[in-house]
Amino acid sequence: MPPYPFTAVVGLDDLRLALLLNAVSPAVGGVLVRGEKGTAKSTIVRALAAVLPQIAVVPGCRFSCDPAAPDPACPDGPHATGVPAQAAGRSHPARLVELPVGATEDRLVGSLDLEKVLASGVAAYEPGLLAAAHRGLLYVDEVNLLHDHLVDLLLDAAAMGVAHVEREGVSVRHAARFLLVGTMNPEEGELRPQLLDRFGLTVEVRASRDPAERAEVVRRRLAYEADPEGFAAAWEQVDKETAARIEAARALLPSVTLPDSELLRITRVCAAFEVDGMRADLVTARAATALAAWAGRDVVIAEDVRQAAMLALPHRRRRHPFDAPGLDEERLDEAMDDGDEDPDPGPGSGGPGPDDGTPNPPHQPSDPRADAAPESAPGGSPGQAGQADREAAPAASPDQQDSRPGGAKPSRSASERESSAREQAPATPTEPFKARLLQVEGVGTGAEGRRSRARACGGRSVGARPGARGLHLIATVHAAAPQQVARGRREGALRLRSEDLREPIREGREGNLVLFVVDASGSMAARQRMAAVKGAILSLLLDAYQRRDKVGLVTFRGRDAEVALPPTWSVDAGAARLTSLPTGGRTPLAAGLLQAADVLRVERMRDPSRRPLVLVVTDGRATHASHSKDPLADTRRAAAHLHQAVAALGGTAVVVDCESGPVRLGLAARLAADLGGDHLPLTDLAADALTAAVHGNRPRPDRKAA
Numbered sequence: 001m002p003p004y005p006f007t008a009v010v011g012l013d014d015l016r017l018a019l020l021l022n023a024v025s026p027a028v029g030g031v032l033v034r035g036e037k038g039t040a041k042s043t044i045v046r047a048l049a050a051v052l053p054q055i056a057v058v059p060g061c062r063f064s065c066d067p068a069a070p071d072p073a074c075p076d077g078p079h080a081t082g083v084p085a086q087a088a089g090r091s092h093p094a095r096l097v098e099l100p101v102g103a104t105e106d107r108l109v110g111s112l113d114l115e116k117v118l119a120s121g122v123a124a125y126e127p128g129l130l131a132a133a134h135r136g137l138l139y140v141d142e143v144n145l146l147h148d149h150l151v152d153l154l155l156d157a158a159a160m161g162v163a164h165v166e167r168e169g170v171s172v173r174h175a176a177r178f179l180l181v182g183t184m185n186p187e188e189g190e191l192r193p194q195l196l197d198r199f200g201l202t203v204e205v206r207a208s209r210d211p212a213e214r215a216e217v218v219r220r221r222l223a224y225e226a227d228p229e230g231f232a233a234a235w236e237q238v239d240k241e242t243a244a245r246i247e248a249a250r251a252l253l254p255s256v257t258l259p260d261s262e263l264l265r266i267t268r269v270c271a272a273f274e275v276d277g278m279r280a281d282l283v284t285a286r287a288a289t290a291l292a293a294w295a296g297r298d299v300v301i302a303e304d305v306r307q308a309a310m311l312a313l314p315h316r317r318r319r320h321p322f323d324a325p326g327l328d329e330e331r332l333d334e335a336m337d338d339g340d341e342d343p344d345p346g347p348g349s350g351g352p353g354p355d356d357g358t359p360n361p362p363h364q365p366s367d368p369r370a371d372a373a374p375e376s377a378p379g380g381s382p383g384q385a386g387q388a389d390r391e392a393a394p395a396a397s398p399d400q401q402d403s404r405p406g407g408a409k410p411s412r413s414a415s416e417r418e419s420s421a422r423e424q425a426p427a428t429p430t431e432p433f434k435a436r437l438l439q440v441e442g443v444g445t446g447a448e449g450r451r452s453r454a455r456a457c458g459g460r461s462v463g464a465r466p467g468a469r470g471l472h473l474i475a476t477v478h479a480a481a482p483q484q485v486a487r488g489r490r491e492g493a494l495r496l497r498s499e500d501l502r503e504p505i506r507e508g509r510e511g512n513l514v515l516f517v518v519d520a521s522g523s524m525a526a527r528q529r530m531a532a533v534k535g536a537i538l539s540l541l542l543d544a545y546q547r548r549d550k551v552g553l554v555t556f557r558g559r560d561a562e563v564a565l566p567p568t569w570s571v572d573a574g575a576a577r578l579t580s581l582p583t584g585g586r587t588p589l590a591a592g593l594l595q596a597a598d599v600l601r602v603e604r605m606r607d608p609s610r611r612p613l614v615l616v617v618t619d620g621r622a623t624h625a626s627h628s629k630d631p632l633a634d635t636r637r638a639a640a641h642l643h644q645a646v647a648a649l650g651g652t653a654v655v656v657d658c659e660s661g662p663v664r665l666g667l668a669a670r671l672a673a674d675l676g677g678d679h680l681p682l683t684d685l686a687a688d689a690l691t692a693a694v695h696g697n698r699p700r701p702d703r704k705a706a
Contacts, residue, residue, distance in 0.1 A: 012205055025287075031202070064135050272331065426583070427534060430532055440613050516554065539685070554592060557588070591626055655679050
């Protein structure tokens with residue numbers, strides 16, 4: 001079946017332009033496509049390969065060397081140089097190589113050719129996907145779910161145009177220049193900012209809200225499915241014209257000039273948006289040059305700079321994983337125009353006149369935060385927030401009065417009881433801080449991440465076992481050595497058999513399921529405590545983002561608990577739910593624990609190898625019971641049930657104690673003991689709050705019940 005034609009895709013103008021610019025100039029650095037599911041991301045990327053010009057290759061070269069200028073270090077070389085493509089070589093369409101999410105490092109960069117090793121005893125290199133993609137298109141669907149070390153390797157090769165392979169006795173360097181395209185759904189998690197910056201351009205795609213345009217999308221798709229060959233034939237001529245225009249733009253590109261005035265405009269725009277580093281300036285300059293070539297011009301103009309900045313800057317403005325990507329077009333226009341005309345100094349400004357001969361001072365970009373609302377003081381430490389709360393409002397909340405020792409309750413009117421149960425406005429979180437590392441005990445086998453110890457595909461080698469998934473060279477030689485006499489070994493040759501092969505056992509880090517179980521009752525809202533709690537949880541969410549964890553959020557208040565966020569890789573979704581979380585009402589602690597156990601039960605069926613880290617954020621007070629008249633008894637039974645669910649998945653529970661004030665009941669420590677987990681005061685959650693009593697990275701064990 002022919003691929004869907006590139007020019008037949010409806011809409012997606014920005015994405016189409018970004019792909020074409022990279023086709024004209026791969027030095028732009030690739031495209032990251034972000035968008036919701038079902039928006040033709042994969043369709044248009046796969047269609048792009050069909051409009052790329054054909055390439056001439058050296059016959060028999062596994063690395064697709066150009067006969068006119070072959071790679072002098074090609075492992076299949078040396079090849080004759082300076083041979084015209086028409087006289088030597090053959091032409092074939094540009095190759096589309098897809099990198100699956102489950103690919104290994106061996107598959108990406110290549111590895112030892114075990115067949116040749118066993119047959120001839122010679123260490124031979126088997127090329128990987130980077131070699132196959134040279135001079136073509138490398139497509140990574142769901143790039144945000146790819147292992148971090150693979151993304152690093154991929155982007156390094158794309159930036160340098162060369163792949164270096166050093167593994168198991170193989171040392172190879174080969175050219176790897178390709179058009180890199182990655183697609184992702186932000187709901188499934190973000191890329192780290194360092195990796196985002198390595199993509200040249202980024203495009204946000206959304207389904208059209210115009211009924212007529214949506215109807216045209218459906219109409220064309222149905223026509224393609226009914227007659228793929230006929231539909232492709234109808235668009236063949238338009239695709240050929242696009243391919244010819246790409247080839248013409250490539251030929252024109254070396255002669256395109258970037259005037260100093262436009263270069264200064266580029267640097268002025270990048271400085272105005274305070275992007276980190278210089279990669280944004282370089283990418284914008286390359287994209288603007290490619291735009292000029294695509295338009296058939298040999299000089300870059302201001303509109304080229306503006307369009308390039310719209311594609312190159314949005315993802316580089318993200319300094320925090322909870323920041324939304326995007327670019328303020330009004331600010332962009334101001335930065336573009338700034339400096340084109342001399343500003344009119346106001347009366348009494350003291351500035352030099354236009355003809356006084358004094359050089360103008362260098363332009364100072366405006367601070368994008370100057371017009372922002374003043375932020376709260378950066379004292380995001382939980383301890384500071386708790387101290388401020390104690391000084392601000394010494395009175396206890398009605399829910400706190402309900403749980404006083406002795407069970408004494410002050411008399412309250414019906415209106416007062418209704419007021420205490422009423423939902424309060426969401427508290428604004430305090431500033432996030434660097435959270436300490438909380439780990440799951442033991443060694444797991446889950447997906448690669450950065451939190452807990454695990455047997456993994458990457459990481460350091462801690463042993464060897466029989467197998468051929470990779471090669472542990474030393475262990476293989478040790479296994480074969482005692483058999484050499486019996487096998488009639490000749491001098492200078494090592495006779496290997498399949499039973500000698502050993503694969504490495506590696507220990508790395510895994511990502512966990514960090515499940516937050518958050519008390520949102522009235523007692524947590526007392527003294528503005530919820531602001532500090534939300535700030536602490538935001539800090540833990542940021543930590544989970546950096547360690548490649550899945551996150552989930554269970555909240556409880558009033559009479560019941562709810563799953564505010566099912567387990568997901570999208571920590572920014574968790575941050576959004578947390579920020580808007582209301583508080584108030586009684587404390588159904590048992591319901592929250594039971595709801596958390598149910599989430600783990602469902603997750604165990606979906607992802608049984610992912611171990612959970614359950615963080616129960618509460619002061620430990622329970623004022624509502626669903627199954628008996630004793631909230632404390634209900635809570636202890638629910639804690640035992642959650643303890644079993646956590647243990648079945650090999651996980652760990654930690655109770656983050658939010659209790660503050662001069663009178664403390666110690667109920668959170670008792671809850672930690674019932675959960676078989678650790679007790680961690682909220683004030684000890686920050687990384688700089690570690691003391692000599694804390695051993696390594698483990699939280700301080702404090703299971704002493706009140």
